[in-house]
Amino acid sequence: MSQFLVAIDGPAGSGKSSVSKQVARELGFGYLDTGAAYRALAWAVQHLEDFELEQLPSKDLVAEFDYQISLNPDDYWVRVGENDLTAAIRTSAVAESVSAVARIPEVRTFMKALTRKLVSESTLPGVVVEGRDITTVVAPDAEIKILLTASEEVRLKRRSAELSEATAASVKRQVSERDASDSKVVDFMTPAPGVQLVDSSDLNFEQTVSAVVSLIEQSGSTKESK
Numbered sequence: 001m002s003q004f005l006v007a008i009d010g011p012a013g014s015g016k017s018s019v020s021k022q023v024a025r026e027l028g029f030g031y032l033d034t035g036a037a038y039r040a041l042a043w044a045v046q047h048l049e050d051f052e053l054e055q056l057p058s059k060d061l062v063a064e065f066d067y068q069i070s071l072n073p074d075d076y077w078v079r080v081g082e083n084d085l086t087a088a089i090r091t092s093a094v095a096e097s098v099s100a101v102a103r104i105p106e107v108r109t110f111m112k113a114l115t116r117k118l119v120s121e122s123t124l125p126g127v128v129v130e131g132r133d134i135t136t137v138v139a140p141d142a143e144i145k146i147l148l149t150a151s152e153e154v155r156l157k158r159r160s161a162e163l164s165e166a167t168a169a170s171v172k173r174q175v176s177e178r179d180a181s182d183s184k185v186v187d188f189m190t191p192a193p194g195v196q197l198v199d200s201s202d203l204n205f206e207q208t209v210s211a212v213v214s215l216i217e218q219s220g221s222t223k224e225s226k
């Protein structure tokens with residue numbers, strides 16, 4: 001990977017998607033939401049023939065999962081084949097079933113290669129890549145590695161505000177229970193060595209974006225200063 005990489009991990013509701021998107025805009029970088037691919041695969045299991053959960057470990061996903069995502073922070077879309085899934089992958093049905101897909105080791109191996117390929121195809125000077133295992137597994141050599149957290153209370157509140165269709169019980173399933181399930185596979189609650197912690201519990205959106213941009217500027221290794 002030759003571009004400048006900013007790797008951001010964090011739990012559900014930490015604000016990492018909207019923060020990563022804004023940081024990418026401010027730096028003129030691409031923005032890669034890696035959770036979208038896990039969500040799109042969970043959607044495929046629910047909607048497409050030939051995508052049984054039990055078959056995923058032996059499936060040739062490189063050949064059969066026709067996944068495309070935009071890295072443009074101002075024009076975000078997600079597709080599988082001819083299906084535009086930009087909205088469909090945000091439903092409660094997908095959020096509640098995605099952990100079962102994400103815990104399959106063969107799926108994770110596929111996703112790691114997919115993420116690296118998408119980054120390497122970008123022609124922008126850098127990419128902000130966000131997910132759960134970016135700082136530790138996918139891009140441990142990224143120039144900047146950040147774990148973005150917030151207290152559980154704050155994360156539940158933020159997610160409830162986003163999901164008009166969801167009940168309190170459903171939001172809890174989509175945030176706390178999903179994190180508990182996901183963190184059995186990768187630890188995204190404690191920063192690995194070399195990963196900087198940003199706790200956004202007491203920060204608003206703009207303050208969180210500034211905190212991340214400051215860390216990147218402080219690193220002294222942005223493209224301009226290289």
Ligand code: DC
Nearest residue numbers: 034035036038098102131132133182
């Ligand atoms: O960030 P998100 O909520 O859209 O992610 C959806 C799911 O994908 C999440 O439950 C865990 C999984 N995921 C993962 O295991 N590794 C990543 N790098 C990104 C997401």
